[in-house]
Amino acid sequence: MKKANINFIPVILAGGRGTRFWPLSRKRRAKQLLALDGTQTMIQQTVHRILTVARPNQFWIITNNDCCGEIYRQLPRVVKKQVIAEPVGRNTAPAIGLAAFILLRKDPNAVLGLFPSDHVIGDRDAFRKTLKQGIKIAAAGENIVVLGIRPNRPETGYGYIEAGGEASDGSLRVRRFTEKPDSEKAAAFLEAGNYFWNSGMFLWSARTLSNALKEHLPKTSVILKKIAATYGTSKFAATFRKLYPKCENISVDYAVLEPRSNKGEQHSNIYCLPANFGWNDLGSWTALHEHHSTKRTATDGNLVSSAGIFTLHSERNYIHAPEKFVAVIGVSGLVIVETHDALLITTQERAQDVGKIVKHLDEKKLHKLT
Numbered sequence: 511m512k513k514a515n516i517n518f519i520p521v522i523l524a525g526g527r528g529t530r531f532w533p534l535s536r537k538r539r540a541k542q543l544l545a546l547d548g549t550q551t552m553i554q555q556t557v558h559r560i561l562t563v564a565r566p567n568q569f570w571i572i573t574n575n576d577c578c579g580e581i582y583r584q585l586p587r588v589v590k591k592q593v594i595a596e597p598v599g600r601n602t603a604p605a606i607g608l609a610a611f612i613l614l615r616k617d618p619n620a621v622l623g624l625f626p627s628d629h630v631i632g633d634r635d636a637f638r639k640t641l642k643q644g645i646k647i648a649a650a651g652e653n654i655v656v657l658g659i660r661p662n663r664p665e666t667g668y669g670y671i672e673a674g675g676e677a678s679d680g681s682l683r684v685r686r687f688t689e690k691p692d693s694e695k696a697a698a699f700l701e702a703g704n705y706f707w708n709s710g711m712f713l714w715s716a717r718t719l720s721n722a723l724k725e726h727l728p729k730t731s732v733i734l735k736k737i738a739a740t741y742g743t744s745k746f747a748a749t750f751r752k753l754y755p756k757c758e759n760i761s762v763d764y765a766v767l768e769p770r771s772n773k774g775e776q777h778s779n780i781y782c783l784p785a786n787f788g789w790n791d792l793g794s795w796t797a798l799h800e801h802h803s804t805k806r807t808a809t810d811g812n813l814v815s816s817a818g819i820f821t822l823h824s825e826r827n828y829i830h831a832p833e834k835f836v837a838v839i840g841v842s843g844l845v846i847v848e849t850h851d852a853l854l855i856t857t858q859e860r861a862q863d864v865g866k867i868v869k870h871l872d873e874k875k876l877h878k879l880t
Contacts, residue, residue, distance in 0.1 A: 516649045517568075517620040519716075520560050521609045524553055524573040524581060524627035525596055529865035530794045533852035534830070537576040537880055542627040543584065546798055553627040554584055559634045560625070563641055570613075571627075572596065572605040591742075597751045603723070603765035604730055604757040606712075610719040611731075611738035618717040621648045624762070626710050630801060632788020640785045641713075647679055647781055648713040652721070654770065655713040656684065658706030658782040659789045664696035667793065669708040669763065673782050674775040684780040686771045687763060706784055710791070712762070719766075727765045730757045795845045796861040799828040812838065826858060852879055 528541020535541040542553045550558065557569060566587035571594065573581055578595045581588075596605065606624050613620050623641070631637045644655040658671045669689050673682035687708060691699060699705035714722075723731040733753050740746040758765070770778050790801050802813050811826040818835035829836055831848040845861050847854040856864065871880045 516645055517617050518564050518623065518645050519568055519570060519609075519613055519620050520557075520564050520623045520625055521570045521572065521606055522553065522556055522625050522627050523602060523605055524571055524577060525599055525605065526628070527868070528628065529868040530862065531798075532864055532868050533847060533849045533854050533879070539580060540577055541792075543577060543580050546792060547630050547801065551584055552629075552792075553581065555631075556625055556627045556629070557585060557588070559631055559637060560623075560641070562638055563645070567592075570594065570609050572609065574599065596754060598755045600754065600757045600759050601761045603727060603760045603762040604734060604754065606719065606762055607723045607727070607731065607734045607757075608737060608754075610716050610723065611734045612741045613716040614720045615738065615741075618715065619649065620716050621645050621713055622716055622719060624710070624712040626791075628792060629709070629711075630788070630790040630792055632790075634787075636785070636787035640783055640787065643680070644713045644783050647681055647783075648715060648718070650679075652718045652779050653714070654718065654722070654767070654778075654780045655681070656767070656780065656782050657709045657711040657713075658682075658784050659709050660784055660786045661700050661705065661707050664693060664700045665707065666690055666693055666696050668791065670696075670699055671706045671708050671782050673704045673706060673784070677781060679781075681781040681783050683775040684771055684778060684782050685775045687768050706782060707789075708763070709785075709789055712767075722766045722770060726769045727758060727760070730760075730765075733757050794861045795828055795847065795856075795864065796858045799826075799845070799858065814838070828858070 524542045526540060527537060528535035531541045534544055543551050545551050567589050569588050570592045571581055571588060573595055575595045581593055610622060640657060647653055648655045656671060667690060671687055672685040674685040675683050677683055733756055737750050737753050740749045771780055792798050792801060799813055803811055812821055812824060814829045814836055815832050816834055816836040820837040822839045824838040824840060825842050827838055827844045829846045843858040845856045845858060868880055
């Protein structure tokens with residue numbers, strides 16, 4: 511007999527540092543805790559758009575000790591014991607895997623949704639419709655569902671999903687996952703019409719994911735199972751701290767999805783739901799500038815946050831200096847971001863390199879700036 515209600519558990523990954531958004535993004539107030547697109551922070555937006563599908567007490571947040579306090583403050587309705595702070599970062603496979611093994615003990619049939627905490631979704635209604643469809647597919651068997659974004663340009667910064675035949679539920683069977691292509695391949699993918707951007711949003715039952723980890727990441731799954739067995743007891747914190755660093759540092763894409771897809775589209779049970787809900791993975795200052803530019807009508811393309819502004823013969827500049835009067839003359843394509851203790855000056859073309867600054871600051875032990 512089919513269950514009327516599916517227990518849906520959103521798992522939000524919020525452990526990244528967002529180094530390419532330095533100097534605004536810092537350890538204790540990383541990218542996902544900043545309001546980069548409106549008045550709500552990125553993680554608040556992530557939770558808010560899922561609230562019609564799940565209750566606040568169903569959310570789990572995987573983060574780190576630096577961000578924990580701010581997450582408590584920003585998301586007061588989320589259950590504190592369901593905010594898990596990793597002792598060390600081990601990428602997405604151990605993070606979502608720990609949630610799967612914990613929830614496996616409570617409800618093996620619960621459908622887990624994996625959601626990055628720093629994405630932008632323009633059409634929330636379309637997102638929720640797609641999400642609800644994906645939850646049903648994930649609950650129907652040993653199925654893995656990935657939300658695929660219809661590409662509108664030959665983007666080289668995203669991973670791609672190659673889709674195969676259509677399933678009876680309207681989803682597409684997945685043939686394989688392809689990492690970030692060069693421009694020639696990206697153009698070919700766009701023209702082919704059966705390739706989609708990998709959004710990093712996945713759906714699967716606790717049983718399906720834990721079984722997949724046992725198969726494809728056996729050593730780490732043993733560790734995660736031991737940690738999960740202590741959840742809710744006085745031993746959890748010490749066990750987590752001791753064992754979690756022994757987990758492999760690997761993404762769920764490499765650990766599970768790619769080896770599972772190698773079984774072939776008829777046997778992998780991986781399904782893609784093509785979507786077009788205004789998705790944007792804000793990966794750099796340039797991406798943020800482009801995102802905001804699509805919503806504004808300024809012909810010069812300057813996006814300036816300041817106490818006052820004067821521009822002359824300048825275009826496509828992103829400037830954040832909220833407490834200063836800003837005058838911009840005769841320059842184009844710059845990114846300038848000021849905080850109380852740092853000033854970033856780069857170009858739109860080199861904004862992807864901003865993370866190297868944080869690496870340098872870490873090496874020099876300039877922790878006040880990170």
